[in-house]
Amino acid sequence: MALIPLGIIMNGVTGRMGTNQHLIRSILAIRQQGGVKLPNGDVIMPDPILVGRQEHKVKALAAAHGLERWSTDLDGCLADPYNTIYFDSQTTVQRAQGVRKAIAAGKHIYCEKPTAESMEEALELANLAKKAGVKNGVVQDKLFLPGLIKLKRLVDSGFFGRILSIRMEFGYWVFEGDWQPGQRPSWNYRKEDGGGIIVDMFAHWRYVLDNIFAPVRSVSCLGVTHVPERIDENGKPYNCTADDAAYATFELEGGIVAQVNSSWTVRVDRDDLLTIQVDGTEGSAVAGLRDCKSQHRVNTPKPVWNPDIPNPFRFREQWEHVPDNQLFDNGFKIQWEQFLKHVATEDTPFPWDLLEGAKGTQLAELGLQSWRERRWIDLPELTLEK
Structure with missing residues (x-):
């Protein structure tokens, strides 16, 4: 040895x-x-x-x-x-x-x-x-999170049949810094310092979507600066020049539609800070950071729209948890x-590798362009020089 x-x-x-x-x-x-x-x-x-x-x-x-x-x-x-x-x-x-x-x-x-x-x-x-x-x-x-490993296990097994759509919700409320210190550094909210949730998170969404589902082919994005002023680490107010929320739609290869909301100005009422719902012809699943639950076609309930009576369904109880089946480091x-x-x-x-990293930066850059020009933008293929 x-x-x-x-x-x-x-x-x-x-x-x-x-x-x-x-x-x-x-x-x-x-x-x-x-x-x-x-x-x-x-x-x-x-x-x-x-x-x-x-x-x-x-x-x-x-x-x-x-x-x-x-x-x-x-x-x-x-x-x-x-x-x-x-x-x-x-x-x-x-x-x-x-x-x-x-x-x-x-x-x-x-x-x-x-x-x-x-x-x-x-x-x-x-x-x-x-x-x-x-x-x-x-x-x-994020590819190594237990919840996403379980989700990838479902994809690889063919559980979903043909994947139709993906809905991703990410974020939490970041305090403004006045009566309670912010839990993210102030540079995150200054564009001139490399801040912004699009630049920060779209690099993640690119490799998650590309590696677990299918390559991203086009993007439509709206960014917003919901909170225009925050207080920095020294107790001084500053203007927020970067986006603190982004509402995006990605089209993936094969016609899969991914709707992705990213926000530092949202209060959480879901199972985790990141949740990913996948719907397919044969089944659906919802993954968080550590857990993943699924619902197969044969176990799908039959709700009926009737606003005149209390909802008789306990929807959250109708899902089955995907087991760990391994130790997660x-x-x-x-x-x-x-x-x-x-x-x-x-x-x-x-x-x-660094080429995969460039793809993440590409998605963020085109997301910003989509917001600026208010239109859909296709993603050109990135390749290394020969």
């Missing part, structure tokens, strides 16, 4: 998502379990170096988790041949610059999405990585393990 150490530059992990999901629940959890075991008995051991612009934050984060490797010198970390992977979870406006530097330094790339501010720049990064011959991947965490950690195997071996594929 051989131990395979992989030095990982983790840039931007002082933020909420980077700290909790990528550092603590992924990389540190992998280290605590003894690394990632390969079929031949070898073990991959990730060795992170935390990188950030503010020394006190990076140093404190490293100390809190017993890590000795930290730095504010990104160029120096990229120059060190021990570090073979570059990971980026900075804000969107900073990501492309870091990824571009890392590709030039010959590092394998793993990063959050959106991968860039524009589809053109996101595609450029994918082409640069291909030309440099570096392995690359983009976080697609943290989705971010599962994908990290797959990417580490992809880097360390020649026979472990990793389909969620």
Whole structure:
């Protein structure tokens, strides 16, 4: 058995998502379990170096988790041949610059999405990585949620018959920051800082729809800034220049219609913060983050419209829960393990690359264009340069 150490530059992990999901629940959890075991008995051991612009934050984060490797010198970390992977979870406006530097330094790339501010720049990064011959991947965490794994199980089994439509509801109320602090950072609501729910969430919806159902072919979108002013982390009011809600319709290959509402200005009256209902000729299902329930054609009730009497149906009781049938680990950690195997071996594929990331940015960009021009827009096929 051989131990395979992989030095990982983790840039931007002082933020909420980077700290909790990528550092603590992924990389540190992998280290605590003894690394990632390969079929031949070898073990991959990730060795992170935390990188950030503010020394006190990076140093404190490293100390809190017993890590000795930290730095504010990104160029120096990229120059060190021990570090073979570059990971980026900075804000969107900073990501492309870091990824571009890392590709030039010959590092394998793993990063959050959106991968860039524009589809053109996101595609450029994918082409640069291909030309440099570096392995690359983009976080697609929702594919590894238990509820969506169960939903994919239903799709693959043919449970739905011909899929007709998909309805997705996502969001919750984000406090404005006046009488109660907001639970999302203020930059999310400033377009000039890379904010906006379309830019943030459409990258997710692209890989969810493409990978579980069928490729997205066209989009119609209306964005709204429902709350025009919020209070920032320092207690100062600021104007919201980015959308906080989006109401979109996507047409998928095969004529499937997906209606997707995304909002940070909605109070939740559903089973989860994200629910996906799928209706097909043979059955339907509703998935949340962890659970999934189904209703087959033969078990479908026969409601009759009659507003003159109380509703006699208990609709929520007429669904059957899809069983777990497996143990579910943290989705971010599962994908990290797959990417580490992809880097360390020649026979472990990793389909969620920078080109897939560019597709997410493309959908967000065309969603914004659809809103601006108030029309349907088809999605051109994205391919890498030969």
